[in-house]
Structure formats: C-alpha cells, structure tokens
Amino acid sequence: MRSSPQRLSALLLGSALIAGVLGVGTIAAAADPDNASPSSAVAGHTGHTMAVSTQASGDDPDGDGYIPANPQVTGVTPSDVEPPSAYFHEFQANCSVTHTAPDDPIVYPGQPGKSHDHTFMGNTSTNASSTTDSLFGGQTTCKAPGDSSGYWMPSLFKGDTKILPVGPQVIYYKAGVTDYTSVRPFPKGLRYVVGNPMQSAEEFQKHPGFVEGWECGESFKNVDFPQNCPVGSQLNIRMQAPSCWDGKYLDTPDHRSHMAYPGVKAGTNRNVCPSTHPVALPMIEFKMAFPADGDMSQVRLASGRGYSFHYDFFNAWDERTLKAMVDHCIVGGLQCDPRGYDQNQPNRGAVLNADYRLP
Structure with a gap:
C-alpha cells in the first residue's frame, strides 16, 4: 500500500489533472525558486490537458498510473558545477520507422485502437500491450541492437496518404544541464510523453522543448505547417524532451510529472535540474524528416x-x-x-564495434 505522503501526492496530482480537464491552467511541478527560472524548469505545461487514461497493465497491475522505480534514486543534489569546457556532449540513436498503428502503450496501455494513429520507430514489436519486459531485448530498427526502446509520434498525412519518414531518423541523446558530467543513464522502463496533442499554437511555441518548429526549404520556425515547401525538399521538425527525473516513478498518470526541464539557476548562466527532479538524465531530441513537398495545405x-x-x-x-x-x-x-565515435577526436575511440554492439 502506498505510504501516506505518497498517497497525498497522488491526491494532489489527481486534483491538478481534474483541473486541467476542466480547462483550468495547471503546472504539474513548479520550478524550484532557489534553483531555476520558472519559465523553463517545469514538469507540466499550462493550458489544455491531454486525456488521462489509467488501466491495469503488466507494468502497472493496480492501474493507478504510478509505476514506482525499483530501486528509487534518493539523496541526489542537482549539480551546478561548471564542468571542463566541451562544446558537444551527445550521441545519436538513429532509428527507422517500423510500423504504424492506432496504439499508445503509455497513454492507453492494453487498449488497442484507442489512440490516434502513431508512427513507431525502434522496437519492432511496440503495440498497445507493450511492457518493459516485452520490449527489453527485442528486435529493433535502431543501428545499435542494444537499443530496443520504443519511439513514436503522431502519423503525418497529406490528404488521405500517410507520409512516413524514410531511412534512419536522428534521435539525439544530449546533456540538458550545464554539468554534463552529472548525466546518468535512463532507468530501465522509464517512459514519458513530450508535448501535448491538445496544446494550442501558442503553447507549442512556448513549450520548453520547442527548438525550431516546422521547417522546409527557406521557411523556418513555423508553429504550424508551411503553406508550401520546395519540390524535392523535406518537412523537418526538432523537439527536445525533459531531462530531469524525480527518481521515484517510471511513469505517472499524466505521463509528465515525473520529468522536468532544467532551468537557469538564479545568478548564473548554468542550466540545473530543479530540486523536485534532481536526477539529470540524457535529453532526447527528435529530429524528424518527412518527404512532403509542394502544396502543404492538405498536410495534417x-x-x-x-x-x-x-x-x-x-x-x-x-x-x-x-x-x-x-x-x-x-x-x-x-x-x-x-557507434559512440567522435570523428573529430578519433584518439578517444568508439564504444561499439562495427556491428554497433559492445565488444
């Protein structure tokens, strides 16, 4: 049974979610006022709220939407250290499209066909019933066979034709905090949603994960699709995920509150995790490219x-x-x-062998 403090937190979060459904603006986790700027270090997002659907599943047998980490990570203080200068601190997980389906094992676990259509990358088996155990060690279209993760996004259409990204898509794993030496790997089974299908244009543009919006040709930073794209060009978008974890849950009912974006610590120029979400994880950045060009008025x-x-x-x-x-x-x-190889610093070597596996 959940302890009293945890139960209280659950009730408070449930109240916030209900407020969001009723149209009341909410912030799931406010920034630490002593640590980060309130404009960026937030776990939730003000405004329209995605529908919350909790149901018993293999990872969540009681169906309350909370999946505790085992073990939990405690005793972490967000690092505000200025590390050695390094312009880059990242690697790529290039993954191709596997399939499409109206499934979402995070938002609608065990409910096939309930979601809008998604385009899946990475693990070839991802469906509404996917769990940590079913995905772990599975077949993948990512270049590294060790990456059996599931990645998915809403499918893109031009009229009634589904437009799929072609070839490996660039999924960056970066440091979202200034002290890149404090970043640790994702816990097994962590999951979350980045952005919100119900967000307004303004909310999308002001979202802390917004990078460059929709782009094609010489048209940049579009909140909605450009009206036209040069023939032969691609439609691109980049969006960053939160990278600060509460250390307690692998998922929460809104699929966001266990994660937060770092913010600038007061009096410094350093990005630091808030004390409510002190564990620095890799910041995922989707960089997707769709072969859509010409008249874009029918793109959705x-x-x-x-x-x-x-x-x-x-x-x-x-x-x-x-x-x-x-x-x-x-x-x-x-x-x-x-492969974990930096061509600008070949003396540092590679992590993976020619088959993209650990040697």
Missing part, C-alpha cells in the same frame, strides 16, 4: 494541426550498452555517432 497530423506535434519514449536499452554510450559520449564531452 493524426492528432490535428502541426502544433499538436508530440512524441513518446519508452526506454528498453540494454543497460550496459546505454551506460557505456552515456559515459563515453555525454559525460566524456564528445559528439558521437551511433
């Missing part, structure tokens, strides 16, 4: 307009492989490819 997402873009992540990396990549590339201050 399965979730709606361009500003409804969002994506989901379900961690099922082989733990040794992910730790090796994080330690060498992020903590090591390198700009790595999917």
Whole structure:
C-alpha cells in the first residue's frame, strides 16, 4: 500500500489533472525558486490537458498510473558545477520507422485502437500491450541492437496518404544541464510523453522543448505547417524532451510529472535540474524528416494541426550498452555517432564495434 505522503501526492496530482480537464491552467511541478527560472524548469505545461487514461497493465497491475522505480534514486543534489569546457556532449540513436498503428502503450496501455494513429520507430514489436519486459531485448530498427526502446509520434498525412519518414531518423541523446558530467543513464522502463496533442499554437511555441518548429526549404520556425515547401525538399521538425527525473516513478498518470526541464539557476548562466527532479538524465531530441513537398495545405497530423506535434519514449536499452554510450559520449564531452565515435577526436575511440554492439 502506498505510504501516506505518497498517497497525498497522488491526491494532489489527481486534483491538478481534474483541473486541467476542466480547462483550468495547471503546472504539474513548479520550478524550484532557489534553483531555476520558472519559465523553463517545469514538469507540466499550462493550458489544455491531454486525456488521462489509467488501466491495469503488466507494468502497472493496480492501474493507478504510478509505476514506482525499483530501486528509487534518493539523496541526489542537482549539480551546478561548471564542468571542463566541451562544446558537444551527445550521441545519436538513429532509428527507422517500423510500423504504424492506432496504439499508445503509455497513454492507453492494453487498449488497442484507442489512440490516434502513431508512427513507431525502434522496437519492432511496440503495440498497445507493450511492457518493459516485452520490449527489453527485442528486435529493433535502431543501428545499435542494444537499443530496443520504443519511439513514436503522431502519423503525418497529406490528404488521405500517410507520409512516413524514410531511412534512419536522428534521435539525439544530449546533456540538458550545464554539468554534463552529472548525466546518468535512463532507468530501465522509464517512459514519458513530450508535448501535448491538445496544446494550442501558442503553447507549442512556448513549450520548453520547442527548438525550431516546422521547417522546409527557406521557411523556418513555423508553429504550424508551411503553406508550401520546395519540390524535392523535406518537412523537418526538432523537439527536445525533459531531462530531469524525480527518481521515484517510471511513469505517472499524466505521463509528465515525473520529468522536468532544467532551468537557469538564479545568478548564473548554468542550466540545473530543479530540486523536485534532481536526477539529470540524457535529453532526447527528435529530429524528424518527412518527404512532403509542394502544396502543404492538405498536410495534417493524426492528432490535428502541426502544433499538436508530440512524441513518446519508452526506454528498453540494454543497460550496459546505454551506460557505456552515456559515459563515453555525454559525460566524456564528445559528439558521437551511433557507434559512440567522435570523428573529430578519433584518439578517444568508439564504444561499439562495427556491428554497433559492445565488444
């Protein structure tokens, strides 16, 4: 049975979610006033709220939406250290599209067909019934066989034709905090949603994960789809995920409150995790490219307009492989490819062999 403090937290979060459904603006976790700027270090997002659906599943047998980490990570103080100068601290997890389906094992676990259509990358088996155990060690379209994670986003349509990204898509794993040496690997089974299919255009533009919006040709930073894209060009979007974890839950009912974006610590120029979410994890950044060009007036997402873009992540990396990549590339201050190799610093070597596996 959940302890009293945890039960109180659950009730408070439930009240916040109900307020959101009723249209009352809420912030799921406010910034630490002594640590970060309130504009960026937030776990939730003010405004429209995505529908919350909790149901018993393999990872959540009581169906309350909370999946506790085991073990939990405690005693962490967010680092505000200024590390050695390193312009890059990242690696790529290049993954191709596997399939599409109206499934979402995070928002609608065990409920096939209930979601809008999603385009899946990475693990080839991802469906409404996916769990940590079913994904872990599974087949994947990511270049590194050790990455069996599930990645998905709303499908893109032009009229009634579904437009799928072609080839490996760039999924960055970066340091979202200034002290890149404090970043640690994702816990097995962590999952979350980035963005909100019900967000307004303004909310999308002001979202802390917004990078450059929709782009094609010479048209940049569009909140919605451009009206036209040069023939032969691609439609691109980049969006960053929160990278600060509360250390307690692998998922929460709104699929966001256990995660937060770092913020600038008062009196400094350093990005630091808030004390409510002190554990620095890799910051995922989707960089998607869709082969859509010409007249874009009929382009839409399965979730709606361009500003409804969002994506989901379900961690099922082989733990040794992910730790090796994080330690060498992020903590090591390198700009790595999917093998964990920085071509600008060849003397540092690679993490993975020619088959993208740990040697």
